[in-house]
Amino acid sequence: MSTERRPRADAERNRARVLEAARTLFAERGDEVQLPEIARAAGVGVGTVYRHFPDRRALVEAAAEQRFAEIERYARTRCLGEGPGLERYLRHVGNVLARDRGLSAAVEAARGSAGSEPRGDARAGLESAVAQVLDHDRAAGLLREDCTVGDVFLLVGCLSSVVRTGSGDWRRFLDLVLDGLRPRTA
Amino acid sequence: MSTERRPRADAERNRARVLEAARTLFAERGDEVQLPEIARAAGVGVGTVYRHFPDRRALVEAAAEQRFAEIERYARTRCLGEGPGLERYLRHVGNVLARDRGLSAAVEAARGSAGSEPRGDARAGLESAVAQVLDHDRAAGLLREDCTVGDVFLLVGCLSSVVRTGSGDWRRFLDLVLDGLRPRTA
DNA sequence: CGCTAAGTGGAAACGGACTCCGATTCCAGA
DNA sequence: TCTGGAATCGGAGTCCGTTTCCACTTAGCG
Numbered sequence: 056m057s058t059e060r061r062p063r064a065d066a067e068r069n070r071a072r073v074l075e076a077a078r079t080l081f082a083e084r085g086d087e088v089q090l091p092e093i094a095r096a097a098g099v100g101v102g103t104v105y106r107h108f109p110d111r112r113a114l115v116e117a118a119a120e121q122r123f124a125e126i127e128r129y130a131r132t133r134c135l136g137e138g139p140g141l142e143r144y145l146r147h148v149g150n151v152l153a154r155d156r157g158l159s160a161a162v163e164a165a166r167g168s169a170g171s172e173p174r175g176d177a178r179a180g181l182e183s184a185v186a187q188v189l190d191h192d193r194a195a196g197l198l199r200e201d202c203t204v205g206d207v208f209l210l211v212g213c214l215s216s217v218v219r220t221g222s223g224d225w226r227r228f229l230d231l232v233l234d235g236l237r238p239r240t241a
Numbered sequence: 242m243s244t245e246r247r248p249r250a251d252a253e254r255n256r257a258r259v260l261e262a263a264r265t266l267f268a269e270r271g272d273e274v275q276l277p278e279i280a281r282a283a284g285v286g287v288g289t290v291y292r293h294f295p296d297r298r299a300l301v302e303a304a305a306e307q308r309f310a311e312i313e314r315y316a317r318t319r320c321l322g323e324g325p326g327l328e329r330y331l332r333h334v335g336n337v338l339a340r341d342r343g344l345s346a347a348v349e350a351a352r353g354s355a356g357s358e359p360r361g362d363a364r365a366g367l368e369s370a371v372a373q374v375l376d377h378d379r380a381a382g383l384l385r386e387d388c389t390v391g392d393v394f395l396l397v398g399c400l401s402s403v404v405r406t407g408s409g410d411w412r413r414f415l416d417l418v419l420d421g422l423r424p425r426t427a
Numbered sequence: 428c429g430c431t432a433a434g435t436g437g438a439a440a441c442g443g444a445c446t447c448c449g450a451t452t453c454c455a456g457a
Numbered sequence: 458t459c460t461g462g463a464a465t466c467g468g469a470g471t472c473c474g475t476t477t478c479c480a481c482t483t484a485g486c487g
């Protein structure tokens with residue numbers, strides 16, 4: 056079944072260039088940057104962009120994938136030690152979202168088509184990492200019993216929408232939400 | 242300074258028709274309904290739509306204004322009696338957002354350009370109503386001391402973004418958030 | 428009744444995502 | 458090394474929705 060062919064060298068190179076240009080521009084100016092501009096920055100024609108990515112959204116997502124992987128790494132290395140891991144995690148995500156204007160666009164896009172879809176492995180990796188953080192916090196009595204991975208993704212979606220407003224209120228939002236996530240002190 | 246002129250009768254009638262058509266269509270199918278279709282439904286040319294509303298966003302907002310007023314009325318009449326008023330308020334808003342697909346678009350649009358802007362009186366009215374609900378709840382010891390009107394608007398924005406995903410998770414979101422809004426039981 | 432400025436409608440301009448296809452480039456095999 | 462043709466390239470052109478423009482219509486004042 057592996058009718059997969061190694062892509063031509065120049066094709067691979069161009070794909071990388073496009074992705075690189077997209078990452079830079081999206082991060083700086085958000086996802087409203089236009090395709091022709093990205094193509095120009097990559098030294099490539101629009102057609103080439105579309106050869107490698109079916110549509111604008113796919114490009115936005117591909118550009119974000121790397122960031123997701125970085126976040127997963129952060130979760131695994133910095134959120135399983137002492138203290139509240141989920142809090143560290145969410146604050147980190149907030150910061151990353153605030154720095155990379157295009158990332159929140161990718162997060163928004165990933166919502167809506169929730170759960171079922173065959174999401175990339177970035178998503179799967181994140182899910183398992185978050186699950187570990189949740190277990191860790193729960194074991195330490197820092198988290199309400201019923202908090203699920205889905206809840207965290209839900210909240211990250213909201214967080215992303217708040218960051219997008221640019222009002223800077225996202226820290227306040229997290230403060231409120233985190234209070235809701237602590238165990239109910241009867 | 243009041244160079245305001247009473248608009249012609251037919252103009253007023255057309256404006257009302259456009260608004261009516263927009264309300265219906267936006268509610269049913271969300272804000273992606275196209276201007277020409279709204280114009281057709283209103284029995285009017287596109288040009289006329291643009292005479293009364295500078296652009297699509299303005300129309301979306303105008304169509305939502307009425308809903309905002311209804312919500313304000315709900316806040317004043319149903320959220321100041323016994324029991325948690327803010328909770329009633331937020332659940333109501335969630336329901337309204339879920340029924341009127343276009344409303345969340347208006348809410349999203351209203352964010353971003355927060356606070357300062359000379360927002361319509363619908364906004365001002367809502368603010369004062371919410372402030373009363375907050376005072377009411379606080380007096381009854383149902384609400385954390387530091388919860389502001391701004392917090393509520395922030396959360397409604399998030400709520401709106403969750404509703405928009407269509408996942409139906411918005412009730413869960415409210416459950417989490419409401420727990421964060423209760424007074425810290427030391 | 429005119430007269431005139433407000434109002435109307437819809438054709439056309441615009442803007443941006445996406446498609447198409449002739450020209451170009453890579454590379455497997457001779 | 459050379460070559461055939463498959464894969465890739467690039468950007469002009471299509472498509473589609475928003476917004477503008479303006480010749481024409483009409484309300485409503487004198």
